[in-house]
Amino acid sequence: MIQLNKQQQEAVKHVSGPLLIVAGAGTGKTRVIVERVGFLLQNVPDLQPHQILALTFSRKAAAEMRRRLQEKYGERVEGCHFSTFHSFCNDLLGEQSKKKVLDKIDEWIFLRRHLEELGLDYYLRVSEPGKFLSDLVDFCSRCHDNLVSPADYANYVEKLASRLKDAAKSEKKPSENAEKEIEKQREIARVYERSERLQEEKGFLNYGGMVSRAVNLLKNSPETLEELQHRYRFVLVDEFQDTNAAQFELLVMLCEHGNLAVVGDDDQAIYRFRGASHGSFEQFQKHFPERKSIVLDENYRSTVQILSVAQTAISMNPPEDRLMPDKNLHVPKEKENERQGALTEIWEFSSEEQQAEYTASEIARKVRSGEAGKFSDFAVLYRKHRHRDQLVDALRRHGVPFAIRNLAIHRTPRVLDLVACLRVIGTPEDSVSTARAASHIQWGLELPRLVEYCQLASRGRRPLMEVIREKNGGKEWPGMQKFLEILDRFSRFSRFQRLSEWFDLMRAELGGMGGEEEKTAEDAFAAFVKKWDAEKSETGMLSEFLEYFSYFEEAGGSVNLPEDDEKENTTSAVGESTTLDQQPKLWEKPEADPLGKVILSTVHGAKGLEYKHVIVFHLLRRHFPANRKKPLIELPAELWKGPLPKGDHHIGEERRLFYVALTRAKNSLVLCTVTNERQQPSPFLEELRKAGFPDLISKKITVDLPQADKIKDQAIASQKQSGGSQITRWAKELMSNEKRDVTLSPSALETYLGCPLKYRFSATWQIPVPPGPAMLFGSIMHGAVKELVQLMSNDPQKISEEAIGKLWERHWKAGDFRDAVQERMYRKLGEEQLRGVWQVWKESGIQVLEQEKSFQFDWGSAHIKGRIDQIHRNTAGETELVEYKTGRPKTQKDAQESLQMTIYGKACEAALKIPIDRMILFNLSNQELLATSRKLKDYKEVEEEIRQTSNGIQEGIFPPNPGFLCRYCDFQNLCPAQEEAPKSYRT
Structure with a gap:
């Protein structure tokens, strides 16, 4: 006990009654929990180990507490129950727990297989039927977190509808949008109920519902509740800031005796979703007014300088977003001299390549010169996995061994x-x-x-x-x-x-x-x-x-690897915790790497860990903080249990995540950013700079980059050594027969401009890929539209509703759609769109001149070819070009910037010799016609794009362009940018 500070001792020695411990980063909270369990067993009469329950959010955290307790107290603590919330509830559910438990991904798969039975309408996207399901799974989980049953949600929707009716009676006619919103809410309520019922009928239990079901079980079984209350005389909770309403309700029910001790830090609440960061603490204070509160604010991990930066960063969150705005994380006074350290540095670069190159070279220099200890003393943290890609290549070039946490x-x-x-x-x-x-x-x-x-x-x-x-x-x-x-x-x-x-x-x-x-x-x-x-x-x-x-x-x-997959598999994906000196086991061979390996990790993956030297990487605007992705459906504030955040809760949570990154560092901290025409530093960095305190120093760094050919040769040599498929290596090599005349269609040009490597796979190598559902539907639709317009042009009087139905059936090819949901929806959608075409053109009096007219001509050092859907003359004698579009409706801006329409306009002039008065983009989904035209400068810009594209193809320039659209690419399993680097470079 003598090694504990005053606040820690107070927390350990508190015996009876509710206890709230606010424990800042690096203040020894795990040790306090372990010492408290030992103290209770030694000092509370007749207390047995099995009467203590400790709950946390990851299996590793529970195992670590158990291990440390056994190391210190041995057999005396045998029987203490260390568990995660979900494991505890799974055991509690008894017979129900024999059902197969679906994690978030398996629940998505289950719902995808039963999509037809969910009754989706508004939220079902025909080209991507599963798109809504991730949001649905998250929504259902939020409902369970807040103890909102399907019946509760249905009642909420009916109350909304009732308010709408009342508004109508008071002569305030509800808007069309309001009525549509009610229908959407009814659909959500229906889908939520059917989702739960389907899983119940099939013998499944979803992960999000385990705690809420356990709460309901205890509410309906007083005997079971009473038995548990007597069994667990003391309950402890770690990471309390991440508890939701259902978990808190469970704790309240178990702890009628009041012996509940919770430990957490609202400044590290990074999984609260829409809930206030300090919401769980406020609930605790409200329910247990007689509680004892203790603040652990003496940090034993970081230097004075690092804590100064971290405190400045978190103080930027508004006071109402923090439980204790005046909380000051600091080094113990007696250790201030020995915990003085280097200033926190901001490294500012002109490009991402320079950022990666310098970071790798500095780590290599510091370890090999003896300035820093081992490679394993370094951790590079980033917001998203893709932010590390260039760093991995740079570390390899410099011979720096590394290990990636949570590698896919x-x-x-x-x-x-x-x-x-x-x-x-x-x-x-x-x-x-x-x-x-x-x-x-x-x-x-x-x-x-x-x-x-x-x-x-x-x-x-x-x-x-x-x-x-x-x-x-x-x-x-x-x-x-x-x-x-x-x-x-x-x-x-x-x-x-x-x-x-x-x-x-x-x-x-x-x-x-x-x-x-x-x-x-x-x-x-x-x-x-x-x-x-x-x-x-x-x-x-x-x-x-x-x-x-x-x-x-x-x-x-x-x-993931087993040691990276130990966390509770919830939609909140609570970050794993592990022993502080443990590195990921992947590629970890200490005898081969006596200096260890640099750890690469997301900030979420590093929560609960510490490293001597931390480099926070890629601190760029729109990257950290990440852009907020608004879900398709959210739990209404009216149904949310507990306080909601004020202001921008997303930025608040991102800033807390930034604070978590800063507080992982023990001896040194570096913050990396990039500034150029396209990229700007993170707002979080700008806040620190504007604070103007002496513990932060900015450096603008320029470094010579290795030549591109050397980089490519090293990558190819590395891949040859690793064996396996050579196709990603070949994707980087130049084939002699690719230096030839270039023929481009509008779609091929757009493909190259979007991703040159995709162009290589599809147009140069010509790897066969069957048309996807959207493309297949587009092909069927174009054929049907062509025949309909032709018939209307010849004799519009012969076209009837019945004739259109028969025409569509002739063109429909149901056997080509593998997905029953898509087949049904596309079939219905196609006929509706065909009737829309008829409605638009039937009274127009257009004279069709050309349909699916092929063209080819030379332009911009390439041979251009393509096919125009329709050219006609209207009743005013004007010649119009029409391009029909299936899928998402295009905007007027899309029409004005369409590369395809520009090429079509040039083709009419240069190849077909047909003067065009107007070009029309016809949205089949809503029958909207978007008129557009082109000027000489528009043609010159596209001509230059074609010239550059042609030169790139002839020179063998086919780099990948990784981004959001990669998930839809047919060739992602051949793309080097989509591979996770498995080979940890060894010196």
């Missing part, structure tokens, strides 16, 4: 290879997976031959595998026959055996050419497959797994 191992090259093989076995028509699988280095296939196969398949509109099998007799590459034999053998297995029975055999046959790092990732994926078979599968067959995994990826699922 299903995006590592070796696992992508395995998944590609599974997809080829299960769906041989998948040409993208075939290209990756066939490109494995052990088969000996070279890029020119692969491209030849792809182009043959594309011209014949056949799958790539079909062409490869045709060529098999010629044995055109060394491993061709063995490759096909392996696929055939496992294809036979897949028809009769569960995937888990032959997956390891397939792994062995394919052979892993990488090192221990790749094997670790591969083993984790194998464990994922086995867990799916044991817990989530009905048949265990490959076809079922491929469907599941496709949905898994669409839902945003991530396969």
